[in-house]
Amino acid sequence: MDATHTYAFLLLPSHNRVYAQQSARLARAELLVMNDTVLGGRLADIAESTLGGVPYLTFRAPRPTEEDLAHLANLSGLYALFERVGDTLTPVEVRRLDRFPDDLLTIQKYVGKTNEDFTKLLLNVTALSCARPERLLTGRLRVLDPLCGRGTTLNQAVMYGLDAAGVERDGKSFDAYQNFFRQWLRNTRIKHRAESGPVRRNHRTVGRRLTVTLGADKESYRRGETIEVDAVQADTVASGDFFRAASFDLIVTDTPYGVQHGSRARDTAGPALSRSPLPLLTEALPVWNRLLRPGGAIGISWNTQVAAREELTAVLAAQGLVVRDSEPYLGFEHRVDQAIVRDLVVAVKPTGARGV
Numbered sequence: 092m093d094a095t096h097t098y099a100f101l102l103l104p105s106h107n108r109v110y111a112q113q114s115a116r117l118a119r120a121e122l123l124v125m126n127d128t129v130l131g132g133r134l135a136d137i138a139e140s141t142l143g144g145v146p147y148l149t150f151r152a153p154r155p156t157e158e159d160l161a162h163l164a165n166l167s168g169l170y171a172l173f174e175r176v177g178d179t180l181t182p183v184e185v186r187r188l189d190r191f192p193d194d195l196l197t198i199q200k201y202v203g204k205t206n207e208d209f210t211k212l213l214l215n216v217t218a219l220s221c222a223r224p225e226r227l228l229t230g231r232l233r234v235l236d237p238l239c240g241r242g243t244t245l246n247q248a249v250m251y252g253l254d255a256a257g258v259e260r261d262g263k264s265f266d267a268y269q270n271f272f273r274q275w276l277r278n279t280r281i282k283h284r285a286e287s288g289p290v291r292r293n294h295r296t297v298g299r300r301l302t303v304t305l306g307a308d309k310e311s312y313r314r315g316e317t318i319e320v321d322a323v324q325a326d327t328v329a330s331g332d333f334f335r336a337a338s339f340d341l342i343v344t345d346t347p348y349g350v351q352h353g354s355r356a357r358d359t360a361g362p363a364l365s366r367s368p369l370p371l372l373t374e375a376l377p378v379w380n381r382l383l384r385p386g387g388a389i390g391i392s393w394n395t396q397v398a399a400r401e402e403l404t405a406v407l408a409a410q411g412l413v414v415r416d417s418e419p420y421l422g423f424e425h426r427v428d429q430a431i432v433r434d435l436v437v438a439v440k441p442t443g444a445r446g447v
């Protein structure tokens with residue numbers, strides 16, 4: 092067996108101060124999930140460390156294979172990887188999957204945007220949990236965000252070269268997403284074709300839809316190696332009217348926090364808490380579950396201030412989904428602001444389950 096080496100993983104500096112303070116712990120939990128799923132448990136002693144006054148994660152492992160490195164490169168918190176011998180750090184080359192300039196993820200700023208580092212973490216942890224996690228590296232996982240807002244998950248999926256679909260009820264958010272994405276495609280001179288307009292059924296408009304086919308470069312586009320984006324403005328409970336059953340490998344979504352951004356409760360200056368995402372999830376999960384392929388995974392983030400983990404896991408289990416509850420999956424809770432403590436839960440559709 093290959094001798095054990097020591098590695099140090101320099102954390103991405105986050106622009107968000109609150110997230111940055113917790114990022115080492117979140118990165119450790121993400122690496123633990125990766126170790127248990129695609130790295131064959133070969134990493135040991137994964138720990139938060141400080142080297143030269145800067146936070147790192149350190150771990151011991153046999154020399155990583157090309158495929159191990161390809162997975163490690165995509166960790167949401169990874170800035171750089173080093174091999175550590177005594178006090179010397181030697182860079183290990185990591186090649187991220189990223190197919191496009193990162194302004195796709197970073198330009199948009201708006202109230203209610205899900206932090207893009209956390210969105211990447213949620214997508215990663217969900218993908219690592221599905222039956223074919225290695226497909227993340229080949230672009231062969233299809234992703235749905237059924238509460239897609241202005242498209243943070245869709246943008247991250249595209250960045251990875253994955254086909255992405257979204258559903259959002261709010262017309263302003265849908266317009267903002269479609270305007271941003273089309274403008275970005277033009278500005279970045281990405282070869283693509285786009286169509287948008289109302290969706291009509293039985294002489295009635297049931298929603299609006301944007302479909303985009305793009306290529307990572309002109310050659311891939313010409314060869315038909317394209318990425319498909321399909322976003323719909325509709326109520327998520329109607330998702331089944333727009334997408335085929337068992338057509339997604341991953342469902343990844345950040346649920347409403349139950350906080351009215353920008354509004355003020357009568358007696359306080361802080362954000363007002365309204366309601367838990369449970370009624371929405373109870374109604375929508377049977378629909379989402381039908382859209383998921385057997386072996387597919389669903390990753391949901393939510394505000395623990397308005398709903399308990401046990402309540403979410405009960406709703407998922409009621410659909411026959413198998414909730415991941417090993418230790419690494421319980422390490423993602425983190426504070427977002429005074430009204431939001433966010434956590435995530437991942438569940439998998441058994442491979443024996445019927446697709447429809």
Ligand SMILES: C[S@@+](CC[C@H](N)C(=O)[O-])C[C@H]1O[C@@H](n2cnc3c(N)ncnc32)[C@H](O)[C@@H]1O
Binds near residue numbers: 203204347
């Ligand atoms: C936490 S936000 C998601 C933010 C998104 N990840 C982003 O960064 O833009 C939740 C979204 O769910 C949408 N939503 C809430 N109820 C919905 C429903 N029944 N159908 C579709 N969308 C809904 C809200 O309009 C909101 O945009």
